[in-house]
Amino acid sequence: MTIYFYKVDEPYGCFSNFSPHGIRRKGLHWPTVEHYYQAHKFIGVEDESIITQIRNAPTPDEAAKLGRDPSRTVRSNWDWVKLGIMREAVLTKFLTHLDIQAILLGTEDLTIVEDSPTDYFWGCGEDRTGQNHLGQMLMSVREEIRGRLQEKESS
Numbered sequence: 827m828t829i830y831f832y833k834v835d836e837p838y839g840c841f842s843n844f845s846p847h848g849i850r851r852k853g854l855h856w857p858t859v860e861h862y863y864q865a866h867k868f869i870g871v872e873d874e875s876i877i878t879q880i881r882n883a884p885t886p887d888e889a890a891k892l893g894r895d896p897s898r899t900v901r902s903n904w905d906w907v908k909l910g911i912m913r914e915a916v917l918t919k920f921l922t923h924l925d926i927q928a929i930l931l932g933t934e935d936l937t938i939v940e941d942s943p944t945d946y947f948w949g950c951g952e953d954r955t956g957q958n959h960l961g962q963m964l965m966s967v968r969e970e971i972r973g974r975l976q977e978k979e980s981s
């Protein structure tokens with residue numbers, strides 16, 4: 827069986843980066859993983875005020891809209907760092923919120939797929955041939971948390 831998720835209000839919606847589960851990193855609070863991810867596109871660019879604008883965006887959709895504004899240039903190394911940045915955020919999310927951590931661990935070894943009809947990088951895309959990096963990341967975070975819990979139990 828494979829778990830498909832996408833929209834926050836659909837099954838396994840808590841796996842979406844748009845789900846309302848805030849994270850704290852380096853002393854700053856981010857309302858969703860999406861806010862964190864979109865803002866990090868602009869670290870080190872000339873006008874960093876966009877970062878605060880994204881952090882203060884009222885919804886993750888607004889944060890994504892700001893981060894995807896084609897008139898703005900993202901940091902030059904974005905394609906190299908974006909997977910690492912997303913993983914930090916997703917791991918923090920599932921370490922912080924124990925209710926959704928239980929949902930993630932409850933999926934045991936099932937395959938998890940972000941069923942995005944448009945995104946062939948983070949999701950599987952319309953024809954489901956996409957790379958599914960977000961689904962893969964959720965499975966790797968699941969593995970890491972499982973390992974951490976086992977270590978704690980045996981110590």
Ligand SMILES: Nc1c(N[C@@H]2O[C@H](COP(=O)(O)O)[C@@H](O)[C@H]2O)[nH]c(=O)[nH]c1=O
Nearest residue numbers: 832833842843844860890894942948960
């Ligand atoms: N869930 C979800 C989306 N998917 C998310 O979009 C992000 C990738 O953004 P970018 O790198 O700017 O293309 C990533 O977090 C992916 O999971 N996009 C949406 O417009 N609506 C949504 O409900």
